[in-house]
Amino acid sequence: MTHVIAQGTFDLLHPGHVHYLRDAAAFGDRLTVIVARRENVTHKDPPILPNRQRRDVVAAIDVVDDARVGHPEDIFVPIEELDPDVIALGHDQHHDETAIADELARRGIDCEVRRASPRDPEYEGELLSTGRIIDRILAERGDR
Numbered sequence: 093m094t095h096v097i098a099q100g101t102f103d104l105l106h107p108g109h110v111h112y113l114r115d116a117a118a119f120g121d122r123l124t125v126i127v128a129r130r131e132n133v134t135h136k137d138p139p140i141l142p143n144r145q146r147r148d149v150v151a152a153i154d155v156v157d158d159a160r161v162g163h164p165e166d167i168f169v170p171i172e173e174l175d176p177d178v179i180a181l182g183h184d185q186h187h188d189e190t191a192i193a194d195e196l197a198r199r200g201i202d203c204e205v206r207r208a209s210p211r212d213p214e215y216e217g218e219l220l221s222t223g224r225i226i227d228r229i230l231a232e233r234g235d236r
């Protein structure tokens with residue numbers, strides 16, 4: 093059984109998220125998703141929705157076997173607990189594959205690091221980015 097881990101913020105789900113999770117699930121037989129804690133989302137605006145709500149909605153996607161809110165301080169603690177075979181990085185995730193692989197080796201975790209593929213819009217107006225969904229909400233309803 094090949095156990096795959098995917099991770100991300102997953103605020104305001106869209107088909108880009110679904111594509112990533114399907115891609116990650118196809119890397120193995122079991123998919124666990126680690127949902128980033130609000131306080132750890134520092135590379136962009138913090139999520140609108142609370143940790144548990146983002147976890148609960150991700151867990152409801154059919155290809156996801158389990159979803160959990162991540163560790164507050166050390167992102168490798170859940171990895172040590174889950175002992176996965178593959179970490180599926182999102183196509184645009186800022187994490188460096190080599191740095192993650194080096195840390196896995198240092199902790200004695202035998203796990204491959206792979207990149208998932210991007211999904212581009214398929215029809216006019218399809219929004220595949222939480223940031224762009226929020227921008228459109230502000231543009232169309234921001235005066236309320």
Ligand SMILES: Cc1cc2nc3c(=O)[nH]c(=O)nc-3n(C[C@H](O)[C@H](O)[C@H](O)COP(=O)(O)O)c2cc1C
Nearest residue numbers: 099100101126128129132133162163167170185187
């Ligand atoms: C292997 C791995 C494990 C992670 N584990 C955690 C974690 O335990 N807790 C957490 O808050 N974030 C965790 N993250 C998420 C990062 O902290 C970061 O916020 C996340 O990658 C944001 O992704 P996004 O820009 O795709 O939303 C993890 C990321 C990676 C690559």
Ligand SMILES: Nc1ncnc2c1ncn2[C@@H]1O[C@H](COP(=O)(O)OP(=O)(O)OP(=O)(O)O)[C@@H](O)[C@H]1O
Nearest residue numbers: 100101102108112182183184210211220221222223
């Ligand atoms: N269009 C997309 N195609 C493939 N993967 C995607 C797409 N959009 C998001 N993902 C993946 O989903 C995971 C979680 O993404 P995240 O929660 O950062 O959403 P986002 O829509 O990219 O957010 P933002 O617009 O705020 O940057 C990441 O691994 C990311 O690469």
